[in-house]
Amino acid sequence: xxxxxxxxxxxxxxxxxxxxxxxxxxxxxxxxxxxxxxxxxxxxxxxxxxxxxxxxxxxxxxxxxxxxxxxxxxxxxxxxxxxxxxxxxxxxxxxxxxxxxxxxxxxxxxxxxxxxxxxxxxxxxxxxxxxxxxxxxxxxxxxxxxxxxxxxxxxxxxxxxxxxxxxxxxxxxxxxxxxxxxxxxxxxxxxxxxxxxxxxxxxxxxxxxxxxxxxxxxxxxxxxxxxxxxxxxxxxxxxxxxxxxxxxxxxxxxxxxxxxxxxxxxxxxxxxxxxxxxxxxxxxxxxxxxxxxxxxxxxxxxxxxxxxx
Numbered sequence: 656x657x658x659x660x661x662x663x664x665x666x667x668x669x670x671x672x673x674x675x676x677x678x679x680x681x682x683x684x685x686x687x688x689x690x691x692x693x694x695x696x697x698x699x700x701x702x703x704x705x706x707x708x709x710x711x712x713x714x715x716x717x718x719x720x721x722x723x724x725x726x727x728x729x730x731x732x733x734x735x736x737x738x739x740x741x742x743x744x745x746x747x748x749x750x751x752x753x754x755x756x757x758x759x760x761x762x763x764x765x766x767x768x769x770x771x772x773x774x775x776x777x778x779x780x781x782x783x784x785x786x787x788x789x790x791x792x793x794x795x796x797x798x799x800x801x802x803x804x805x806x807x808x809x810x811x812x813x814x815x816x817x818x819x820x821x822x823x824x825x826x827x828x829x830x831x832x833x834x835x836x837x838x839x840x841x842x843x844x845x846x847x848x849x850x851x852x853x854x855x856x857x858x859x860x861x862x863x864x865x866x867x868x869x870x871x872x873x874x875x876x877x878x879x880x881x882x883x884x885x886x887x888x889x890x891x892x893x894x895x896x897x898x899x900x901x902x903x904x905x906x907x908x909x910x911x912x913x914x915x916x917x918x919x920x921x922x923x924x925x926x927x928x929x930x931x932x933x934x935x936x937x938x939x940x941x942x943x944x945x946x947x948x949x950x951x952x953x954x955x956x957x958x959x960x961x962x963x964x
Contacts, residue, residue, distance in 0.1 A: 893918075
């Protein structure tokens with residue numbers, strides 16, 4: 656795992672649960688066939704943030720006050736598998752050669768093998784939860800929402816949209832993943848809204864970190880700028896009609912892209928204020944809907960801090 660999230664995991668008291676999760680993933684990877692195992696080792700056995708499993712364990716503790724159960728660890732493993740499927744597909748779509756300084760799966764093994772590996776991972780995830788209709792239902796809904804979110808984000812690129820539009824997109828993209836984490840943890844909808852807010856906050860921190868050149872979240876700032884994706888800083892920057900005109904062009908020139916990038920850097924203070932509002936909303940929701948909110952409040956604070964690390 657990365658040093659940043661390792662510190663967060665230790666601070667929140669979930670090192671043992673994350674250790675069980677990683678051990679389960681390693682055992683699964685090593686049990687796969689010779690054609691798939693090298694790709695799965697490359698994708699899963701490298702350092703990982705494990706922020707989504709951490710959210711599952713935190714939400715479970717916030718409601719029950721209890722440590723992670725074997726069933727919960729299995730749910731977290733499956734969610735981490737589906738998250739990696741989304742990363743593989745995103746990297747192919749964005750034509751990203753690296754992620755956090757390491758070659759992406761399709762860059763290392765080829766696009767067709769990477770696509771086949773993503774299908775294999777989905778099938779294995781469903782096999783793991785074959786006896787749990789609750790988890791199957793949540794995972795199916797998540798994959799549906801992620802597919803729609805990706806299409807929506809692509810359809811709305813280079814459009815003169817604003818912060819509310821960004822929140823809608825981020826809520827269906829990263830927000831849906833964290834909503835699923837919360838519902839897997841509690842096995843009800845009590846923390847669904849909290850999960851959505853936390854995921855939107857995480858998405859926004861990723862956007863801000865990209866503009867700052869931070870590597871901690873592993874996002875794709877250059878690709879987003881190139882493709883006209885509506886990030887949080889972009890939604891603020893394009894209020895300027897001249898920036899908006901360049902942003903909405905089918906193929907902005909290198910000079911125009913540089914100007915947009917500068918405008919996004921100038922938008923960072925307002926983007927930070929929006930992140931603060933999201934963090935406040937998430938913290939309020941945690942206090943209202945959980946019996947042991949301290950762990951969730953700490954998780955929100957750590958998430959908010961990722962934009963600065």
